[in-house]
Amino acid sequence: MNSSARMQLFALPLAAALALAAGCAHEQTRYGDAKGVETVTNEFGSTDLQTIAESMARSMQQAPVIVSGNLPIVTVQEVKNRTSEYIDTRSITDSIRSELQKGGKVRFAVDASGMKQQTGEINRQQNEYYAREQAAEKGQMVGAQYRMEGNITSIVKQVRDVKDVYYKVNLQLWNIRNGLLEWSDEKEIRKTTTRG
Amino acid sequence: MRYAWIPAAIVAAMLGAGCATKKGFEVPGQAFGCPIGEAKIASMDDLVKAKVMMEGTRTTVIPTEMRCSKSGDLLKIDANLNNDSRTVKRVSYKFRWIDREGMRAWEEEAWKPLLLYDNSNLMVNTVAPTNKVADFRLILRSQE
Numbered sequence: 368m369n370s371s372a373r374m375q376l377f378a379l380p381l382a383a384a385l386a387l388a389a390g391c392a393h394e395q396t397r398y399g400d401a402k403g404v405e406t407v408t409n410e411f412g413s414t415d416l417q418t419i420a421e422s423m424a425r426s427m428q429q430a431p432v433i434v435s436g437n438l439p440i441v442t443v444q445e446v447k448n449r450t451s452e453y454i455d456t457r458s459i460t461d462s463i464r465s466e467l468q469k470g471g472k473v474r475f476a477v478d479a480s481g482m483k484q485q486t487g488e489i490n491r492q493q494n495e496y497y498a499r500e501q502a503a504e505k506g507q508m509v510g511a512q513y514r515m516e517g518n519i520t521s522i523v524k525q526v527r528d529v530k531d532v533y534y535k536v537n538l539q540l541w542n543i544r545n546g547l548l549e550w551s552d553e554k555e556i557r558k559t560t561t562r563g
Numbered sequence: 564m565r566y567a568w569i570p571a572a573i574v575a576a577m578l579g580a581g582c583a584t585k586k587g588f589e590v591p592g593q594a595f596g597c598p599i600g601e602a603k604i605a606s607m608d609d610l611v612k613a614k615v616m617m618e619g620t621r622t623t624v625i626p627t628e629m630r631c632s633k634s635g636d637l638l639k640i641d642a643n644l645n646n647d648s649r650t651v652k653r654v655s656y657k658f659r660w661i662d663r664e665g666m667r668a669w670e671e672e673a674w675k676p677l678l679l680y681d682n683s684n685l686m687v688n689t690v691a692p693t694n695k696v697a698d699f700r701l702i703l704r705s706q707e
Contacts, residue, residue: 402673404655404706417673425690434635469669470693 409532409558411454419536420462422554424470427463430540430550432513433472441467441540442476442511450521450534459536460515476511513549514541528562597631597640598698615701622654622705623647624679629701638691642701646679653678653706658689661698668695676706 405412432439443464446456457480467473477485485508492502517538524531533555540550589595594604597614604610611626628643646652655674662668669692679685691699 400674402657402671404674404676414673414676418675421673421675425692428637428692429634429639429690466692 406558409530409560410452411450411534415534415556416459416462418556419459419554420466423536423538423552424463424466426552427467427515427538427540427550428470428472432540432542432549436512438472438474439513440474440476440509440511441513441515442543443478444514444516446516446536446538447518449518451523452521454519456519459519463515463538476509510543512543514543515539516541530560532558534558593631595630597629598638600698614699615703616659617704618702619704620707622652622703622707624652624654624703624705626701627684634690636694638696638699639688640690640699640701641686641688644677644679644685644687644703646681646683646685649681651678651680654703655706656687656701656703659700659702660691660693660696661700662695663697665698668697669693674704 401413402417403414405414427433443460446460448454448456464475468475489503489505489508491497493505515538517536519534519536521535522533534557536554538552539548541547542549592601593599594610595607597610599610599613602613604613607628610629614629615626624644624646626642627645628641630641632639640658644654644656653676655676657672657674659671660667660669677685677687687701
């Protein structure tokens, strides 16, 4: 075998490999449905967040204190993440709050996490640069009548080719004045991933 | 033969009574508690046809029964989904909320996945997100 024949012998498979690699590297980006069912992995995902938020908000809207109350004022406290994975629980309560606020049955008071910004803004308006008559005064904020809190837990079971995840979200609405539990509900989700 | 008309009269009276009680309890503009507007709904099948839509891949899972009521000033809906096949079916559903003018009363909901065992029923229930809701559609699609 001469040298040019040897070159040809290596060049052809090399070209084919390069073409394949280029094909694999081809990338495409498309917009998807933000409300579609997402099953990329069995970790906590957008469908879980949306389902929980919708289910909890709709349930809470039927609570007697919400139905009978004259726009009750609620403050959102922490949803504790008791799962083994990272979940932005603030995102769950934010979605629930948005849905309830749009429903027009509940008002929300500033919560603990937003208190620093709220008092900071009042203090800022108290300085000499603002017109006295329009500036927000201290001592005018309205306290909440109810506080919403909860937790999310999970049970994960895994064998060689199967992973099963069970999530349970529990939310509660507490009466701040008398400490009574006014509403509570749960939402369960099960996701199973099989390999092969 | 003088009383030959009596059986005919009894049958006519029974038929009349049957027709009178068929939907006599319904509020005008509602069927099984659900808002129907001007639509002619005479049976549960008619109501299901009027309120259920398929989008994307069609599924053989269908609602067999729908009932509505009020929870405060919000429309509450129960829909019984039936899987009459011999296999487990995976579907997703969402509700579309319509106001009095026929416009969307709420933003598009997220698709919610469901699993129905073979030869089984599953009750889906929800409540309208706002009291502006006057009508609804239940939308189903296959997740197979």
